[in-house]
Amino acid sequence: MTTPASPQYSPPARPDNEHPPTKRPRKQVSRACDWCRARKIRCDNAQPCKACRQRDAQCTHKGIDDEPRTLPMALRENEKLKQRVRELEAMLASSSSQAMTPSSDNTSPPSNLTTTGHQLEHSSSTSTRLAVLSLPTFSSVSKPQWRGIYVDTAHSGRASYYGASSFFYFVSRIGSYLGNVLQQPLADRSMQLRGPSKRVHRDAEAEAADNLDTVNPVPSANDRCRFLSRSQEEALLRIFWEGYHCQLPVIDEVEFRRHYASLWEPARTTRKSSPLVDIVLALCLQYGYAYIPPAVTSSTESGPGAPTKDGTSAGRGYYRRSQSLLLADLESPSLATVQSYIFATAYLCCASFQNMSHILVAQAIRTAQVIGLHTEPAADMPYGEKELRRRIWWVLWMMDTKISSKLGRPFLIDCSQVTVNMFSDDEEAASYNGAALSSYGGVTWLSYARHANQLYRVYMCIFGTLWDNFGVIIHRKALSCVYNDAAAVEECAKVLCPKLHLMKAWVNTVPSGLKMRRRGGGDPYCTNCAAVEIDSMAPIWLQRQCVCLELTYHNAMVDLTRPFITFYSHPGTYTQAAEHHATTCVDHAVSFTLIMHHVVTETDLMNNWSEYFCMQWNTAITIVGFILAYPIHQSTLKARRALDKAIAVFDNFVTSFPVSADAAAITRDLAAKADMLAGRASSSTVAGVGGSSTTTSTSASTDTPTVLPNNAATPVLPIWGTTANPGSDDLTWLDPSQQDGFGQFMDWGLSNDASSSFERFFNPGNLTAW
Structure with a gap:
């Protein structure tokens, strides 16, 4: 007996023109307010929302502004985070491989770090890898530096380091240049002690x-x-x-x-x-x-x-x-x-x-x-x-x-x-x-210290930028110093160009009470060689402060621009910005010397002020270096005249500093050598070398200097743009850090500025030993 099948339900037929009812989409709230989020209740996203209006309270949204508000935003943020994780993992793997690779600068890692790298490479233990990777890593090229020189300043056999920005490095460059251009080694007895060592700490x-x-x-x-x-x-x-x-x-x-x-x-x-x-x-x-x-x-x-x-x-x-x-x-x-x-x-x-x-x-x-x-x-x-x-x-x-x-x-x-x-x-x-x-002329006795401090703030900013750039370029081009590459010198010079206006801006902040007037109405702190006028009615402390502040400014400008005094220029190149800085350097060195000469010979403000005697020695050697590097230049004549003024300043200090007599003798000797080499340069320029009547121009308006021929029969002075020894490609003399034997030559530089024993090394009676 079979049970009859129950009839199946079928929906009523709709007319063809009737569509099914559409479901109303649910309203999405991108981000609930703080009150609704804390209580997990629905927020209508109004401002203020309904819940906050009912409780009569402020409706706030203190969540993170850039947090995902919708599902698509959350998915995109999740993908970004995954990509960032992959990048960090790649960076970590790269740094680990570099740590295990020997350095390219011939610096061997410590043995314990080498062993750790070996273990990292061969160990399959995850904990070992994590432990090694957690160690701090130090990069030797994170802030590359221009290598300086090592000099035994105290004659103790223990050398001290002096950076490439120091006066001592510049002295060594002069020594390299003279040794190369004169083709004569230093005589063994050209520098010798004149008296016993005098130590500030006795035995x-x-x-x-x-x-x-x-x-x-x-x-x-x-x-x-x-x-x-x-x-x-x-x-x-x-x-x-x-x-x-x-x-x-x-x-x-x-x-x-x-x-x-x-x-x-x-x-x-x-x-x-x-x-x-x-x-x-x-x-x-x-x-x-x-x-x-x-x-x-x-x-x-x-x-x-x-x-x-x-x-x-x-x-x-x-x-x-x-x-x-x-x-x-x-x-x-x-x-x-x-x-x-x-x-x-x-x-x-x-x-x-x-x-x-x-x-x-x-x-x-x-x-x-x-x-x-x-x-x-x-x-x-x-x-x-x-x-x-x-x-x-x-x-x-x-x-x-x-x-x-x-x-x-x-x-x-x-x-x-x-x-x-x-x-x-x-x-x-x-x-x-x-x-x-107290005060005078709108300034107090503390104004000098404040403005000098601000000067060194500006100086430090420019100095740091310039020498960081030197280090970067030297590292990038694998140089030991910039002077082997004319393009590197010019690149660094262009870095300094927009920075020097900061020094000019500092001058504008100095009050008139701290500025010395110029005879004839010249601008203070300028380099036009106008004579200064000291206010005789001002108190002594203010007169001295005005002199010291301007001298400090000129000395700072000399130190910033001196690296661009080059003793060699590559044939076919003209480093215009570098030469501009070299001219600026000698202009400020000349201004320092003229002010110092005026103050020393006409007043007693700087009597026995040894700090500024050392600055005078610094600027005098800078002037010597410029004359040697640029024997034919529009600034050479005034630099040579200023050198005679510097000698007069040294002669004036002799009564207080016996070593000042040596400074005067050394400066006279170097000036004589510069005159002799400049004479060679002039004769070579006029008559030509090897039958050629070529000339060299070093003015700032020249685009490309004419270079002396390299077929000279005998070595001549390298007029700007030639080598010191024509026909020779050896330029190692440009980098003093690559040479030895400067200890004796440096005596004449260090005995006046950095001798740690008050020793007097130079024998004026044997000046012609070279």
Whole structure:
């Protein structure tokens, strides 16, 4: 028996013109407000939304602005993240392979790193790979540098490094050029010692004879003659306030006077020892040597190894005692400790102990960081104390910039870690606590330090950019120095061109009260060789500050542009920008010399100011280098005349610095050599070489200089655009870092600017030994 099938349901037929009802799409909300998202309720995405209107509260959207709001956005973001992960993995794999590959600059990795790389390559353990990859990696080419030179400045057999930006590197380039063009090696006895070594730190036997107690020094009867009486010390301190105090404003005048008076109480015949007072007196003796009667200097500088008629080492007894006393404060330094280090650095720098001064300024910086001078002072600190702490720090920064750039070494201070503000030079800061020095002509006694600091800020910015670019180009072209590649020199010169306007902009910020006028209405800080006018009605401290600030500016311009004085130019090329910088360099060197000559011969503002004597030596050798490199140039004649002025300045300093006589003799000898070589160049230009009547033009308007022929029968002076030895392709002399044997030649450069032993190496009686 079968069950009848149930009838199947079939929907009713629709007319052909009737469409099925469309489903209403669900409204999507791209991002709910914060209230609705937190409670997971529906948000209508209105502004404000319905839920927030009902609760009468603010409707906020504090989510990340770039977070995905819709599903397509989320998918795209997910794909981007995956791609980024793949890129990072590729970078990690690439860095790992480079770490295992030997360096191409002939620098072998340490053995332990080599073993680690070997393990990484062969190990299949994931944990081992992760452990190795987590180690920090250091790249030797992250910031390439232009290699400097190593010179034994103290004749100890231990060479010191001086960078390519240093004066010493330029001196070595002059030596390379002269040795090549004259085809004569240096004679063994052309430079020789004239006297015994004079060390600022005497040997152990002499120190034992001094019998100075570093904790509570009580000078014996034998020692009292080596130190000054109270009246003599107070006379010296009077010259300090208008001298170094205005250049390095790192102490409070009133507090220092109070401290000094307390050292003589109650009714003492000998002063209590103080490292700060001792180093200030050492500076006063060094600076005021020209003003001190000979009887006083002989009584204070008697004893073993005492110098005679040498202001650079005057006051060394006070310096040594100050350093001995500072040893007891290393664990608990104070503000006075940093102040003492600053003055000690200045003393060593002016005494030509460049390495010692560089090391000591590093110690001063670290001590300042120990007591927190690199951070902004507390708000509740007295105004005067806050300003003093700021001045101390920024004076330290300026000293680091000056010394490090001069020696071509890395800067010691990382400015990214500094939070202290610049100090003020207004009337309140200048007259705080009843300071004797005040203001004149719209400037205060602190204005010089502030504007000098701003000058070195600009200088450091340009200097860093230029030398970073030097390093990049040298690394990219695999050069040891840029002078082997004319295109590299010109490329670096073009980098400097747009930066120098910053120095001009700084000049415009200097107040008129700190500028020296020019006779005939010339612009201050210009290089038109117009004579300067010093305001005789201004106080002495302001007169000296005006001179020092402009001299510092010209010296900074010389240091920035000197690398572009080239002693060789590749045939068929003309480095116009580089020659422009070389002309700028010699113009500022000439301006420095003319100002210095005027001030030294017509005033006593710069008497025994050894820092600017060293700057004069720096600019004089720069002028010599320019005359040698460009014997036929529109600026050569005025440079040669300025060289005679520099010799006159050295002759003037002889009474204070015996080594200045050597500086004058050396400059005369180099000037004579330059005249001789320029004579050869002129005769070659007029008559031609080997029957050719070719000429060479080095003016800034020339596009391509005519090059002397290379078929000369005898070596001649390389007029701009030729080699020093025609017919020879050996250009190794262009890079002093690739040569040896400069130690003896460098004596004449270092004995005047960086001899760490006050030694006098040059024998003027044997000037023609080359």
